[in-house]
Amino acid sequence: AQTVTQSQPEMSVQEAETVTLSCTYDTSENNYYLFWYKQPPSRQMILVIRQEAYKQQNATENRFSVNFQKAAKSFSLKISDSQLGDTAMYFCAFMTPVNYGGATNKLIFGTGTLLAVQP
Amino acid sequence: NAGVTQTPKFRVLKTGQSMTLLCAQDMNHEYMYWYRQDPGMGLRLIHYSVGEGTTAKGEVPDGYNVSRLKKQNFLLGLESAAPSQTSVYFCASSANRGVLSPLHFGNGTRLTVT
Numbered sequence: 001a002q003t004v005t006q007s008q009p010e011m012s013v014q015e016a017e018t019v020t021l022s023c024t025y026d027t028s029e030n031n032y033y034l035f036w037y038k039q040p041p042s043r044q045m046i047l048v049i050r051q052e053a054y055k056q057q058n059a060t061e062n063r064f065s066v067n068f069q070k071a072a073k074s075f076s077l078k079i080s081d082s083q084l085g086d087t088a089m090y091f092c093a094f095m096t097p098v099n100y101g102g103a104t105n106k107l108i109f110g111t112g113t114l115l116a117v118q119p
Numbered sequence: 120n121a122g123v124t125q126t127p128k129f130r131v132l133k134t135g136q137s138m139t140l141l142c143a144q145d146m147n148h149e150y151m152y153w154y155r156q157d158p159g160m161g162l163r164l165i166h167y168s169v170g171e172g173t174t175a176k177g178e179v180p181d182g183y184n185v186s187r188l189k190k191q192n193f194l195l196g197l198e199s200a201a202p203s204q205t206s207v208y209f210c211a212s213s214a215n216r217g218v219l220s221p222l223h224f225g226n227g228t229r230l231t232v233t
Binding site: 004009042043044045046047050091106107109110111112 | 159160161162163164167177178207209211221222224226227
């Protein structure tokens, strides 16, 4: 079974500093995709960043970047220059493409890390 | 552009009551999903639909039914609510099943069953 583990239930960071959220996953698949979603207090789920497993280069989106270690099955999220608006629950998610008819790619979520950015 | 809209936003039910959650999307997406979010559990897939008139079971389908009579709407029904169904429910949609087609989520429905 595929699982996603986020071992940090809560984290705190000072505004303008850098924080890293950890995520590990377990799968026997070779082709898959990893995501980080942000859920602010508004409850809206927002896609932050995506990584394709076949790409060696780590994905980057402005202040957000990942450290993807395929052999270690690790997918951490680094937030640079943290802002108050980054305060949210962050979910790591995993998806294996499904190639047979009628099925869909299903996201498997971790349990989340609650990040608080302090002024 | 409304995106994905869920109604209602909050609901309290008594054990045994029934209700339907409505999800509507205006992006002409083929795929729609219902997730539930529980503390310490992340999001888990309840049911999904790959197109109008089709539905399929996800990870935790028991106690729920769904219908996709119109492409833009995906209904989640609870026939006989139980306290274990107290949760926050999220609907999502995507254009297709490609992994590069991002999921668009609604703002969730908080359901409490007493």
